[in-house]
Amino acid sequence: MEADRFSRRASELDHRATTRMDQESRGDFDTESVRELARLWVQSQPVISAYLTANVIDMHHAEDLVQEVAQVVAEKFAEYDPRRSFTSWSLGIARNRLLKYYRLRARDRLVLSEAALSKLSEALERIEHEAEDRRAALRACLEKVQGRRRQVLEMRYEENAKVGAIAEHFGMSPDGVSVMLHRIRSLLFECIQRQLARSEAR
């Protein structure tokens, strides 16, 4: 009886139903969808990367997270509702990944609460349209950072060095390095604002 029941079930079950469910959950899609995904990702990637990089001190890990989010976005793209903001949806995925990152690691620094992270992602979405212009302005402003400030910046950003390591390398105090990084960032921020204002005035 069991064998009869088994063979009956084998013919009754439509494995394509399971496959269809898998496909929908995996997000298999066609070429047009691929292009649409690429177009949306180009727009959103700057703020998503900014969100993750600012909240993960190790830039290697931040890059890993950006890559993971890109993969999840691609895989779940079939679930994306076009009536909703793609950036908002992707930032939601990024936030979940970030929270998972915090959970999996015994945190060695203080991080923002979930409520603050939500506010930050909403704000990033609002300024998303500024990303390209700000990047172009920053490119020009970075050229003006020279000497030791440039070295400190490169060590922090290119070599992913922490404040303590930078201090030791240059024979400075950690507080001194913190102050220098603050000044560099503030100057760059003000330079960007001036560049943007100049562009608008043209």
Place this chain on the structure above:
Amino acid sequence: MSDYSEFDSVLSRYLDGTLSAEELAHLEAKLVGDDAFAEHVSRWCLTHRQIVELLTETKLHDLMDQFVQGSPGLPKGAFRQPATAVTTEGQQVDIDLAGGSVSDHQAAKWRFARWLTFTAAAAALVGFVTWWVTHQSSLRTLGSAEKSKILTEAPPAERDEIIATLTQVVDGVWAPGAPQLRHGQQLSKGSRVALASGMAKVTYDCGAEVVLQGPCEFVLQDSMLGYLKAGRITAHVPRRAFSFAILSPQVDFVDLGTSFGVDVGVTGTTQLHVFEGEVLCSQPKKPATGRSDVIHVLANKAMEFTTPNGPPSNIAINEEQFARLIALRRAADFTAGHLVEDKLALWLAADVAVTTDAQRRVISWQDIVYGDNQSAEDAIQTVENARPQLVADSLNGHPAIRFDGNSDFLLTTPLETTDDQTVLIVMQYSPSAYNKDRRWGGQVLNYDGPNRESEDIQSDQDLAERTRYLSNTLVPGVLQIGEPLLEEEFKPTLLTGQVFAGFIGSATVEAGRVDTVQVGANNPVVVAFVYDYEYEHGKAFLTINGRLHGSARAFAPQGITSRKIIGRHAWKQLYFHGDLAELLIFNKALSPAELVQTTTYLADKYGIAVDQQSN
């Protein structure tokens, strides 16, 4: 635009990870309360990121060119910075990178957009390449030995091997500079748990439970090994974690199926108190013989070690010294009446030992230590928006855990379950189970919990690599209780029990599959699924409120140690819509008398009428 420059030094320190707790609180309050400030912060974050990208851009372009060399779909040198470029509008513009001109902006936009239109995977490629470039920069400053280490370093999955969970925290204050851990946090190999005060319990995946009392410093060395640097702990080690070891500065302790306490004092004096079973102690090797002495310490005995090579001395056992830690292991202190104790493996009750957050969402549902259930496999959810809700007045006025059918589930620490099983659940479905957009069933209980949290599972390949997903019938089956999963079989609130045993071709193999009836919404029921495994004569059956609803052959083994998922399928997003008041798992098929006894106990407790029909 308001001037937030006073906050800029705080923001800068946040980006470098050097903020104090007080500064962070100040920053958070401002961020949450002021949208304009939130935008200011977001511009800082954007600038921070763009500095990374721009400082590595030249190297990135060179590397991307190398990467796509020979690719038929991409033009050669697509990523080199040309002297001139053609915009999408067909204009030829000069590229002046130093000047930051508009033409530079257009060229950058053209290059980036054109590249990404060729493939969706390009997004991941950018991330990988940038990572590689920044990693190369770091390697430049290292010595060869360190470089070699990094280049052969284990991938993230191996570095983050989860071996334990922080299953309880009571008035815990973490030591200065120590990781700030959270209740329910999963702990990887090498994790450090350092308490200034209060207590914490670490449950290893092997089943060993270590309770710490601050001040205390403990390192999770390996899946079967911990290092107590200083302080006081108790360890309860179940049979399956035989040979679990605790190292200390002076002495190593190896468990032989026990419960014991260790105290490493500030002077290094170490005490061992064995409450049950036996512990082997090993001191450093003696210079003369080059061997260590092994000392057996039996139950109700204690020993003190004052010097690394000196002889230990017998001391009086002092359970009182460890009383607070011992008490922490017990989830509740009450009498269960007529509940069967024999082979009880898991007992969760919503009116006992539920830890919630400020919104009464469940962080952990603690396993009640009772009868044979002497190891606590708590059901935990660390993700806030996946936590079910504790509802005070649910099943006939009794508390229950409410699962929203969208995202809520709980995951136990690894629980050893056997081929023979009895599962009893007191539950009711919510009206949302009848939502018209539902096409597939949700699961109440699934034995196929992943090694890590379920969000890791994004595809069948992930599943195959990271869980015990069955690919053939040689692998133990997976007990499942809930609604039928497949679209063509699904009916809301239809209760089904089975042991999923794999595939033959495209057909699923289900042992002991019993389909019952649609129990409806807001209808409390006592569900019992009994699986009595034996290849030829084994039988499974399912009762609702004591009434038998069907039986089937129980021909597949299912004994395994795994995390159990409560409220959803193992990896598919198929959730339970309803309330759970109580869940019991027995590592045996209850006899008819025991089943009646347990069902009657639960039905009486929750005011549910039992069908007295003989089973």
